[in-house]
Amino acid sequence: xxxxxxxxxxxxxxxxxxxxxxVFAGVYAIxxxxxxxxPPDASQADAARLAASLGLDQPLWRQYLVFxxxxxxxxxxxxxxxxxxxxxxxxxxxxxxxxxxxxxTLLALLLGIPLGLLAGLRPKSFPGRAIMAGxxxxxxxxxxxxxxxxxxxxxxxxxxxxxxxxGATLELLGVPxxxxxxxxxxxxxxxxxxxxxxxxxxxxxxxRAGTREALSLDYVRFARAKGLxxxxxxxxxxxxxxxxxVVTVVGLEFGSLVAFAVVTETIFxxxxxxxxxxxxxxxxxxxxxxxYLCVTVLLFxxxxxxxxxACAALDPRVRLGGAEx
Amino acid sequence: xxxxxxALPGLLPRFARDGVALAALALLALLIAAAVxxxxxxxxxxxxxxxxxxxxxxxxxxxxxxxxxxVLLGTDDQGRDILSAILYGMRTSLLAGTLxxxxxxxxxxxxxxxxxxxxxxxxxxxMRAADLQLSFPSILIALVxxxxxxxxxxxxxxALIAVQWAYYARTARAAALAEREKDYISAARALGLKPLxxxxxxxxxxxxxxxxxxxxxxxxxxxxxxATLSFLGLGLPITEPSLGLLIANGYAYLLSGKxxxxxxxxxxxxxxxxxxxxxxxxxxxxxxxxxxxx
Numbered sequence: 001x002x003x004x005x006x007x008x009x010x011x012x013x014x015x016x017x018x019x020x021x022x023v024f025a026g027v028y029a030i031x032x033x034x035x036x037x038x039p040p041d042a043s044q045a046d047a048a049r050l051a052a053s054l055g056l057d058q059p060l061w062r063q064y065l066v067f068x069x070x071x072x073x074x075x076x077x078x079x080x081x082x083x084x085x086x087x088x089x090x091x092x093x094x095x096x097x098x099x100x101x102x103x104x105t106l107l108a109l110l111l112g113i114p115l116g117l118l119a120g121l122r123p124k125s126f127p128g129r130a131i132m133a134g135x136x137x138x139x140x141x142x143x144x145x146x147x148x149x150x151x152x153x154x155x156x157x158x159x160x161x162x163x164x165x166x167g168a169t170l171e172l173l174g175v176p177x178x179x180x181x182x183x184x185x186x187x188x189x190x191x192x193x194x195x196x197x198x199x200x201x202x203x204x205x206x207x208r209a210g211t212r213e214a215l216s217l218d219y220v221r222f223a224r225a226k227g228l229x230x231x232x233x234x235x236x237x238x239x240x241x242x243x244x245x246v247v248t249v250v251g252l253e254f255g256s257l258v259a260f261a262v263v264t265e266t267i268f269x270x271x272x273x274x275x276x277x278x279x280x281x282x283x284x285x286x287x288x289x290x291x292y293l294c295v296t297v298l299l300f301x302x303x304x305x306x307x308x309x310a311c312a313a314l315d316p317r318v319r320l321g322g323a324e325x
Numbered sequence: 326x327x328x329x330x331x332a333l334p335g336l337l338p339r340f341a342r343d344g345v346a347l348a349a350l351a352l353l354a355l356l357i358a359a360a361v362x363x364x365x366x367x368x369x370x371x372x373x374x375x376x377x378x379x380x381x382x383x384x385x386x387x388x389x390x391x392x393x394x395x396v397l398l399g400t401d402d403q404g405r406d407i408l409s410a411i412l413y414g415m416r417t418s419l420l421a422g423t424l425x426x427x428x429x430x431x432x433x434x435x436x437x438x439x440x441x442x443x444x445x446x447x448x449x450x451x452m453r454a455a456d457l458q459l460s461f462p463s464i465l466i467a468l469v470x471x472x473x474x475x476x477x478x479x480x481x482x483x484a485l486i487a488v489q490w491a492y493y494a495r496t497a498r499a500a501a502l503a504e505r506e507k508d509y510i511s512a513a514r515a516l517g518l519k520p521l522x523x524x525x526x527x528x529x530x531x532x533x534x535x536x537x538x539x540x541x542x543x544x545x546x547x548x549x550x551x552a553t554l555s556f557l558g559l560g561l562p563i564t565e566p567s568l569g570l571l572i573a574n575g576y577a578y579l580l581s582g583k584x585x586x587x588x589x590x591x592x593x594x595x596x597x598x599x600x601x602x603x604x605x606x607x608x609x610x611x612x613x614x615x616x617x618x619x
Contacts, residue, residue, distance in 0.1 A: 015457065023469070136606070140599045142549045144556045145572060145591040152584055163580060256462035263464070263553055267576075278557055281472045293469065300461065 008308070012301040016294075020071065023293045024064050067290070076294060077287030081280070086291035090273050094295070095175045096166060097272030100264065101257040103179065103192035105250060108199035113246070115200075116207025117234065123212060131204060138201025143260060147194045147267035154190060161190050164269035191268040195261060199253055206249060210242030251307040255300045339611055346607035353600035356593070360419055363412035368394065371410040372564065386585050399585035401574055407585060410571055411593045417567040418597065421478060422548035425485030430540050432486060433493020438524050438532065440494065441501035452498065455491035463488035463550060471559040481560045485547050492543065493536055500532035538612055541605035545598045552594055568594040 058066070070076065076086045119131040155163035167187030169176035178184030214220055215238070223233045262274035269275070273292060280288040341347045359366065386399040386407075398407040436455075440448040458466065467484045474480040504510060505528065513523045552569030554560035556576075561567050566574070568590045575586025 015460075018457070136602060137599065140545065140549075140595065140602050142552055142569075142591075142594060142598070144553055144569075145587075145594065148572065148576060148579060148587050148591065152579055152588070156580060156582055156584075256464075259462040259465040262468065263557065266557060277468070278559075281468070281559065289469075289472065296465065297461075304460065 008305055012305065015301055016297055019297045020068065020290075020294060021064070023290055024067055025060075071294065076291035079280075079285055079288050081283050081285045081288070086287040087295070089276065089288055090291045090295050093271060093273035093276050095177065096270060097258060097261050097265070097274060099177055099179065100188070100191055100195060100261055100270060100272060101254060103188055104195035104199065104257055105254060107192055107196040108203050109246075109250065111196075112200045112203025113207050113239075116204040117211055117239075119204065120208040120211025120215070121234070123208075132208070135201040135204045138197050138204075141197065143194060143198065144263050144267055146197055147191075147264060150190050150194055151267070162187050163190075166271055191264050191270050194267070195257060195264045198260070199250070199257065202253070203246060203250065206246050207242055210245060211238060214238045214241055247310070248307060251303065251310065255296075255303045258296065258299060336611065340607055343607050346603055349600040349603035349607075352596065353604060356415060356597055356600065357419065359412055360415035363409075363416055367406075367409035367412045369406050369409045371405045371413050371566070385583075386589075398589045399583075401571075401586045402578065407571075407589050410566060411568070411590050414566055414568040414571050414590060415593055415597065417478065417561065417565055418548050418551060418569075418594070421481055421485065421551045421561075421567065422544045425482045425489065425547050425551075426540055426544045428482065428486040429489035429543070430493050430536065433490040433495075434497045434529065434532070434536065436490065437494040437497025438501050438528055441498045441505060442520060442524055442528070448498075451494060455494045458488070458491040459495075463546075464553065467550060467554055468557075468559060471554060476560065476562045478561060478565060481551055481554065484554070485551060488550070489543055489547065492539060496536050496539055497532050500535055501528050504528055504531050534612065538605065538609045541601065541608060545601035545605065548594070548601075549598055568597075 067077065074087060078084065079086050079089055082089060115131050119128040122128045151163045154161040165187055166178050167181065167184040169178050169181065169184055171177075178188045220233060220238060223237050224230075228237075258274075261270075261272055262277060264270065265272045265275040266278055273295070276288065277292045279285075280292070340350070364370070384400040398411070400406055401410065436451045440451040466488045470484040470487055471480060474483065510523065510527060513527050551560055551567060552572070555567050555569030556573045558573065561570055563570065571590035572587045572594070575583070575588070575590070578586050
């Protein structure tokens with residue numbers, strides 16, 4: 001177990017290093033940040049001084065070494081646009097993105113599991129077919145267009161929900177969150193639903209497939225033969241078995257929710273780190289782009305590791321670091 | 326995955342047994358035809374600034390333009406006819422989706438077959454690269470690539486290939502690993518054929534069927550991703566608007582109730598993606614024997 005954990009950590013560090021190199025080399029190729037930062041009437045000497053103060057006059061490999069050295073200490077450069085450390089900027093926005101992603105995951109699970117069960121238990125019925133058709137729509141609908149439709153319907157036509165921002169926030173353990181106030185919840189609902197849609201379709205399909213498979217297995221027949229109520233058979237025996245793949249997939253997909261939050265945050269002007277990334281790309285704020293990617297990669301590596309470990313804990317048949325398949 | 330190569334002549338009647346899939350196929354054919362024929366059937370050329378009249382800006386659907394013709398789906402802020410813009414936009418979207426899928430299919434096949442054939446470190450490098458790519462969401466990789474490359478149809482196709490090749494590489498490798506142990510490959514080797522010839526002439530045709538279904542689904546995914554990236558302002562430049570960019574254009578007017586600038590291009594995009602997905606779903610059911618029972 002300890003060996004496996006060390007191996008995985010080593011792999012994770014390697015991935016981080018490769019990504020940082022790719023990202024740094026790549027991001028260096030984006031335009032010339034000097035062109036944006038220098039006032040048009042600045043003299044040659046002013047420009048050189050600015051370049052020197054940002055370290056942009058150094059050769060590329062030197063900039064990368066400096067970057068690595070500082071990254072190891074948790075410093076990923078100072079934002080050109082905000083004059084604030086890029087990591088601080090990202091970490092300030094991280095809670096908003098995480099709140100959105102967690103809310104979306106909860107929505108996907110709370111709606112997807114019952115819908116999937118219903119469709120799995122009654123596959124030929126009208127609701128069963130309608131749910132499956134809906135899930136195809138959920139896979140097909142482009143997230144950003146659904147977001148626009150939601151705004152059109154609930155904000156413009158009906159005027160029920162606010163179209164942008166985070167609303168009133170309350171401090172929870174020093175972190176501002178929206179879900180504790182009514183206003184914040186109203187602001188959270190639409191973006192979370194928008195982000196959840198794709199995962200909702202995924203969870204529904206997974207649960208449906210799992211239910212259909214479980215119903216034909218011996219242990220379910222046995223439970224029924226024993227005279228257990230249908231509610232107990234489904235609610236305890238079937239559900240527990242289909243939850244393992246659902247938890248795995250939802251866990252692994254959490255990272256992609258954080259990435260896709262870029263789109264949702266842009267539409268709903270949700271002040272998370274995805275919106276910050278788009279804004280930073282538009283003004284070539286290189287340190288912020290690099291910091292976003294480093295934080296995201298770190299998040300991904302952590303999630304993958306955590307899901308692997310959780311699976312092993314849930315299912316004794318999963319052997320960690322087992323033989324090659 | 327050893328799907329018997331379904332007899333193509335018999336495929337269409339079997340396909341047609343599912344009414345929804347048939348309707349989707351018909352609508353898809355109609356959309357593709359409309360996109361291809363756009364220069365001849367569109368009321369105006371939305372890229373030709375000379376044909377745009379700012380006075381026609383933001384007309385609602387069905388209103389009359391300055392020159393007396395009626396604009397069926399309204400106009401955008403530049404006075405661009407939305408219907409024409411959709412027809413031209415679908416061309417761009419379909420082109421980006423199809424070309425990138427074909428490119429990714431070719432690259433993935435090449436790398437996957439190469440990995441399965443040569444094994445050793447070639448395989449290790451290719452498959453670790455595929456693992457690395459697949460462990461990050463496609464949108465993130467595409468965002469970063471486009472931020473580096475800049476805007477343009479060629480660049481978005483490169484980015485879309487980069488996020489898709491790994492699926493094909495994995496599928497191709499798995500199929501090729503199973504195939505290479507079979508007698509006909511041993512026979513080809515015994516004949517002293519060159520590896521490239523064996524890979525292209527013998528391995529490739531037998532690994533292709535499982536990949537075509539993946540490719541159909543991926544075209545829809547690629548179109549959707551392209552639209553998303555263009556919506557974020559990172560895909561295509563404003564001079565060659567795809568559906569995503571059209572939707573982004575109308576976004577600013579949504580809150581003032583001018584829904585049509587975003588709504589109709591979105592509807593076209595949705596139609597395209599849903600139809601492709603339904604057709605692909607049906608194809609998968611027909612071609613994969615394991616699914617027939619269900």
